[in-house]
Amino acid sequence: MTTLTAPPTPAHTPRTRPFEWHAPTGSFTAQALPHTPPGLDSAELPDLGRTLLRHAGQAGAARPGVVGAVPFRPGAAPHLRPVDLAAPVTARPLPTLSSPALPLPTLRRAVSVPDAAGFEALVTDAVQTLRAGRLDKVVLGRLLDLHLHAAPDPDAVLACLRAAHPAAYAFSLPLPEGATLLGASPELLLRRAGRDVSLRPMAGTRTRPADPAAAPAEDAARAHALLHSAKDRHEHALMVQAIADRLAPLCRSLSVPRTPELVSTATLWHLATPIHAQLRDDSSGVLDLVPLIHPTPAVCGVPTGAAQAHLEAAEPFDRGWFGGAVGWADEYGNGEWAVTIRCAELRGTHARLFAGAGVVADSDPTGERQETAAKFGTVLAALGFTPADLPAALLEAL
Numbered sequence: 001m002t003t004l005t006a007p008p009t010p011a012h013t014p015r016t017r018p019f020e021w022h023a024p025t026g027s028f029t030a031q032a033l034p035h036t037p038p039g040l041d042s043a044e045l046p047d048l049g050r051t052l053l054r055h056a057g058q059a060g061a062a063r064p065g066v067v068g069a070v071p072f073r074p075g076a077a078p079h080l081r082p083v084d085l086a087a088p089v090t091a092r093p094l095p096t097l098s099s100p101a102l103p104l105p106t107l108r109r110a111v112s113v114p115d116a117a118g119f120e121a122l123v124t125d126a127v128q129t130l131r132a133g134r135l136d137k138v139v140l141g142r143l144l145d146l147h148l149h150a151a152p153d154p155d156a157v158l159a160c161l162r163a164a165h166p167a168a169y170a171f172s173l174p175l176p177e178g179a180t181l182l183g184a185s186p187e188l189l190l191r192r193a194g195r196d197v198s199l200r201p202m203a204g205t206r207t208r209p210a211d212p213a214a215a216p217a218e219d220a221a222r223a224h225a226l227l228h229s230a231k232d233r234h235e236h237a238l239m240v241q242a243i244a245d246r247l248a249p250l251c252r253s254l255s256v257p258r259t260p261e262l263v264s265t266a267t268l269w270h271l272a273t274p275i276h277a278q279l280r281d282d283s284s285g286v287l288d289l290v291p292l293i294h295p296t297p298a299v300c301g302v303p304t305g306a307a308q309a310h311l312e313a314a315e316p317f318d319r320g321w322f323g324g325a326v327g328w329a330d331e332y333g334n335g336e337w338a339v340t341i342r343c344a345e346l347r348g349t350h351a352r353l354f355a356g357a358g359v360v361a362d363s364d365p366t367g368e369r370q371e372t373a374a375k376f377g378t379v380l381a382a383l384g385f386t387p388a389d390l391p392a393a394l395l396e397a398l
């Protein structure tokens, strides 16, 4: 076992950006405590969490906690940092900006991987595999690399995300080498408060009209079509069943509504199922539950192993944090984790955005590609790229 002592903080230690978490349940920011010994990042999430919570206590935290992200690929190293959840905990008011407070972003280059045609080809291949019965569902992802003339300010981007998506889990997590992972995820992976566990998995998407308030009938018709789509309901049911099966052995009670609900973001409709459970005992903390539930079929597929193998072979890039989980935990095993989607990594003048779409046997390749373009739109708009006014190079990449 590693014994940890808090290293002294030299007066000149530069302060990194804080972790920021803005959820429907509340907001906080937390500065990582002086760094932990190297080597720990290869530990598994529950062990790493326990070690860092101890470290936070030894470093003098009044309310020891950890914050961070889990990558998509199971077994890959999480990025977790010890924090004091008690101080400074500054709930930042919701920004009232409705449009980006950024200078017009000037695009030098936009590259998507795979590109539009390549993504549609991946969907076509996946549909064949699905029709052959080797898979029930697979969520194919893409990345979009933007090279800009000026570096976006992560604080301003986060403020825009929060203003446009007030019901989302908006986050900003400092990564090594000055990078920042940020996003506004609509999807709660898991919240644990004592023995109460809540999840709200999502699968099934429709785009909303450009201005939903100006076209309420069209907006409602698209929502209605989603709720009554056999394809989307099937995709959704597969996901809910897989999550319930993983959770059930740990639960005294498990409530899973038979019918999903419609959830809107500023630009999309989704099908979501709010799941509530009571744990049998206190032995599983939130950091034990996250690896049990992740990766859900909302980001991977069904069956999980076959979907993972398909993604490993098909996706020509490393998802990194995309499709993983981001959030926090305290020393009592409580915490809240969102699915890391509608997100980007910012590194100077480079922004890497991610998006995925669930593919089932009757998916349409162009429709799935357009869905990823709409999902990229969450971060694109916060960077100042408004849908009505996208540069040609960006339109081509989408």
Ligand SMILES: C=C(O[C@H]1C=CC=C(C(=O)O)[C@@H]1O)C(=O)O
Residues within 6 Å of the ligand: 139, 187, 202, 203, 204, 205, 270, 297, 298, 299, 341, 342, 354, 355, 356, 357, 358, 359, 375
């Ligand atoms: C994988 C993403 O979204 C997931 C969450 C909601 C709906 C989804 C869908 O309909 O495919 C995705 O499973 C993403 O935003 O990149």
